[in-house]
Amino acid sequence: MVFDLESAVGNIYEDILLETIIDKKGSIPIRVVPMELFPKDTFVAFPKRLRKEVGIKYRAKVKVCQKNRDGILSTPYLFAYDYSICRVD
Numbered sequence: 001m002v003f004d005l006e007s008a009v010g011n012i013y014e015d016i017l018l019e020t021i022i023d024k025k026g027s028i029p030i031r032v033v034p035m036e037l038f039p040k041d042t043f044v045a046f047p048k049r050l051r052k053e054v055g056i057k058y059r060a061k062v063k064v065c066q067k068n069r070d071g072i073l074s075t076p077y078l079f080a081y082d083y084s085i086c087r088v089d
Helices: none
Strands: 012-022 030-034 057-065 077-080 086-088
Touching: none
Parallel strands: none
Antiparallel strands: 012 030, 012 057, 057 077, 057 086
């Protein structure tokens, strides 16, 4: 099943598994990806202070967001709420 982020904008999801990875093609050397429910190429807005090591797993409450700049909509992305982030060992 392919998750439709466009139709989920504004929705909040609890306890989503996230993991830090090396980003070989982007400007952020270590980024966070969802490991369940969402496509793995979904951008996750995540605190930089927690993106120090690769392979670290977290659970967090996330919201599907989309920026609107002068009527132009961005690609939907996930926003991880800081207060909800817990490291998973």
